[in-house]
Amino acid sequence: MIPDISQESLSRWKALTDGAAKAVVLGHTHPDGDALGSCCALAVYLQEKWGKQVHVVFPDSPADNLRFIVPASCRLVCQDTDPEGVGACIGACDLVFLLDCNGFSRTEGLEPLLRGKDVPKILVDHHLNPERDNFDLVFSTPDISSASELLYWILTALDGGPGHLPSESATALLAGMTTDTNNFANSVYPSTFRMASELIAAGVDRDSLLQKLYNSYRENRVRIFGYMQLEGLRIVGEAAYMVLTRDIQRQFDIREGETEGLVNVPLSIAGVRLSLLLKEDDGHFRVSIRSKKGTSAQRLASGYFHGGGHENAAGGKLLVGADIASPAEASAYVESALKSFLS
Numbered sequence: 001m002i003p004d005i006s007q008e009s010l011s012r013w014k015a016l017t018d019g020a021a022k023a024v025v026l027g028h029t030h031p032d033g034d035a036l037g038s039c040c041a042l043a044v045y046l047q048e049k050w051g052k053q054v055h056v057v058f059p060d061s062p063a064d065n066l067r068f069i070v071p072a073s074c075r076l077v078c079q080d081t082d083p084e085g086v087g088a089c090i091g092a093c094d095l096v097f098l099l100d101c102n103g104f105s106r107t108e109g110l111e112p113l114l115r116g117k118d119v120p121k122i123l124v125d126h127h128l129n130p131e132r133d134n135f136d137l138v139f140s141t142p143d144i145s146s147a148s149e150l151l152y153w154i155l156t157a158l159d160g161g162p163g164h165l166p167s168e169s170a171t172a173l174l175a176g177m178t179t180d181t182n183n184f185a186n187s188v189y190p191s192t193f194r195m196a197s198e199l200i201a202a203g204v205d206r207d208s209l210l211q212k213l214y215n216s217y218r219e220n221r222v223r224i225f226g227y228m229q230l231e232g233l234r235i236v237g238e239a240a241y242m243v244l245t246r247d248i249q250r251q252f253d254i255r256e257g258e259t260e261g262l263v264n265v266p267l268s269i270a271g272v273r274l275s276l277l278l279k280e281d282d283g284h285f286r287v288s289i290r291s292k293k294g295t296s297a298q299r300l301a302s303g304y305f306h307g308g309g310h311e312n313a314a315g316g317k318l319l320v321g322a323d324i325a326s327p328a329e330a331s332a333y334v335e336s337a338l339k340s341f342l343s
């Protein structure tokens with residue numbers, strides 16, 4: 001029920017952490033709630049319980065609506081706004097943690113810095129196919145809700161229960177798990193409820209968390225959800241897709257993170273088992289894919305969109321210039337990919 005975390009791995013974690021003074025905790029590009037929650041929870045824990053100097057480092061800044069997950073005592077440095085700061089943190093650190101992604105490639109611009117850095121590296125992740133060779137210690141559990149949950153069980157095993165966690169860490173972990181499960185809608189296991197139950201019993205204010213996560217959007221988000229459902233939704237057999245062009249994003253003044261969750265909406269249709277959202281970015285489309293049980297979002301992402309992820313929630317890219325000649329061809333590419341994938 002609870003992930004099997006060996007005594008040997010825990011001893012190794014303790015030894016590697018003991019031997020370090022300055023740690024860097026990293027997550028993937030476009031950090032979601034789980035990446036932010038797990039990284040910040042670990043940073044606060046290492047500061048408060050182990051007396052370490054810790055920086056949380058991301059390739060790009062978190063979306064406005066998720067910033068509240070970053071606790072006051074957490075030192076966050078992002079490459080898009082402070083590349084020198086990021087270089088200095090990674091340059092000075094003697095321990096690296098990577099959370100919520102299966103390898104350094106998911107940190108994009110930070111990858112060369114991290115690969116060249118000769119210090120102990122620890123991976124904590126719940127995606128498939130971890131890059132084991134690049135790490136001194138790997139905690140990898142695909143059958144779990146989130147990196148936040150995996151980290152919760154590791155820290156609990158290290159310290160003996162949620163009462164021992166700094167309260168900021170506890171709140172960040174519940175936030176990370178809640179966002180990755182879409183508020184207990186997917187990838188939920190018995191251990192997930194147990195984690196939530198223990199954290200709430202330990203004093204985490206879930207009501208306040210839910211207010212900040214789900215009742216604090218701008219009007220623009222509600223309107224673009226309506227617009228895309230009326231005007232942007234295309235159904236091809238048992239699949240649905242939406243293309244969110246630059247023009248539409250501009251028209252609704254959409255900010256980073258504000259279309260989170262839109263890709264899930266078409267799955268509420270009985271006959272639809274696969275849903276894609278393409279969001280136009282510089283020189284490519286970001287592709288989010290969700291599927292119902294029995295259909296692999298992960299295979300579609302890796303086979304047609306240079307990506308990967310989980311069985312029912314995956315992502316990738318559609319490259320303008322390589323996969324398609326111009327953004328206008330995105331729909332045609334998706335339709336032919338879906339035809340071949342579903343046949």
Ligand SMILES: [Mn+2]
Pocket residue numbers: 034035100126146147180
């Ligand atoms: Mn995650």
